[in-house]
Amino acid sequence: MKILHTADLHLGAINRKLNASQRKVVLSEQLKICSDLFSYAKDNGIDALLICGDLFHTSEISAKIERVFFNAVQDFSKPVIYISGNHDEEKAIFSYPENFVILKGSVRLDRVVISDGSNLQTLQKEDKNIVVMHGDIFSRGNDYIDIKSLKGDFVDYLALGHLHSYCERDFGRGNAVYCGTLQGNGFDECGDKGFVVLDTITMSHHFVPFAFRRYKIVDVDISGQNKFNEIVQKVEYALNDISTNDLVRVVLKGSYEENSEKYLHLIEEKFKARYFCFELRDESQIKIDFEKLKAEKLSFKAELLSLIMQDDTLSDSEKTQISQISIEALRGDDLSL
Numbered sequence: 352m353k354i355l356h357t358a359d360l361h362l363g364a365i366n367r368k369l370n371a372s373q374r375k376v377v378l379s380e381q382l383k384i385c386s387d388l389f390s391y392a393k394d395n396g397i398d399a400l401l402i403c404g405d406l407f408h409t410s411e412i413s414a415k416i417e418r419v420f421f422n423a424v425q426d427f428s429k430p431v432i433y434i435s436g437n438h439d440e441e442k443a444i445f446s447y448p449e450n451f452v453i454l455k456g457s458v459r460l461d462r463v464v465i466s467d468g469s470n471l472q473t474l475q476k477e478d479k480n481i482v483v484m485h486g487d488i489f490s491r492g493n494d495y496i497d498i499k500s501l502k503g504d505f506v507d508y509l510a511l512g513h514l515h516s517y518c519e520r521d522f523g524r525g526n527a528v529y530c531g532t533l534q535g536n537g538f539d540e541c542g543d544k545g546f547v548v549l550d551t552i553t554m555s556h557h558f559v560p561f562a563f564r565r566y567k568i569v570d571v572d573i574s575g576q577n578k579f580n581e582i583v584q585k586v587e588y589a590l591n592d593i594s595t596n597d598l599v600r601v602v603l604k605g606s607y608e609e610n611s612e613k614y615l616h617l618i619e620e621k622f623k624a625r626y627f628c629f630e631l632r633d634e635s636q637i638k639i640d641f642e643k644l645k646a647e648k649l650s651f652k653a654e655l656l657s658l659i660m661q662d663d664t665l666s667d668s669e670k671t672q673i674s675q676i677s678i679e680a681l682r683g684d685d686l687s688l
């Protein structure tokens with residue numbers, strides 16, 4: 352038997368940092384990804400689907416989302432087994448197709464028993480036992496699951512939801528696995544997202560990347576590149592294998608010379624048109640040649656910088672930051688605030 356393990360679809364969630372047209376696209380893609388998920392399940396001989404919580408982002412979501420989702424469930428026709436998470440705990444689901452199972456206790460599909468974790472002591476050694484839960488097994492907080500205290504000796508697969516990245520650890524006779532979310536929803540959810548497919552004959556599983564768009568943070572060290580074209584080229588090179596469908600944040604790092612042509616607006620303009628979403632952050636630092644400055648006579652800049660350097664109330668990093676902003680202001684550049 353093949354089981355698809357998904358969680359944290361957060362239907363209806365939207366990254367508020369996106370602009371109105373990007374939000375519209377992302378919301379309509381959430382519906383598409385739902386139907387794509389069930390198409391994948393049909394095309395790949397999946398016998399049951401597990402949704403380990405946070406299917407819906409809030410208890411109040413649009414009727415359209417619910418309709419599209421449950422139509423896809425009905426069309427799939429095989430069991431879709433659901434538990435609620437911390438986001439959809441309060442969600443009342445009134446009408447749903449027969450093959451949608453809100454798990455209470457356990458269900459048996461042939462030799463495989465799927466349980467909600469409330470009756471672990473009743474699991475049988477000779478069954479293949481899958482337990483479905485929603486919470487955080489790694490850090491203590493409101494949603495903490497202390498898996499050491501679970502009677503999981505006969506558990507073959509603990510299907511988890513809550514953390515939005517695929518990861519796993521040993522548990523019971525097998526593994527505790529987070530499948531992650533289907534698609535990231537912010538720069539704190541970078542990289543590949545998807546679901547896990549479990550084969551209950553071999554009890555082996557694998558992650559399937561499925562997100563159409565990914566959030567990516569790309570660091571670009573611009574040290575030694577002082578001409579505008581050189582900096583652009585460096586960014587270009589770093590973005591080489593990134594899809595234009597992705598949401599990209601470039602972070603400039605390293606150091607640059609005082610006379611560098613680091614024109615942030617122009618760099619941003621250049622790449623904004625190419626990606627679904629592009630943002631530029633500047634964490635590079637100016638390299639100030641104090642020896643050269645000392646030799647400058649009657650220079651306002653030299654005088655200002657030497658005052659900053661002599662100020663004992665400032666830490667070294669504050670001195671660097673204030674010097675950098677001062678030089679930018681004197682040059683009429685964008686301020687790196």
Ligand SMILES: [Mn+2]
Pocket residue numbers: 404405436437438485512513514
């Ligand atoms: Mn959650």
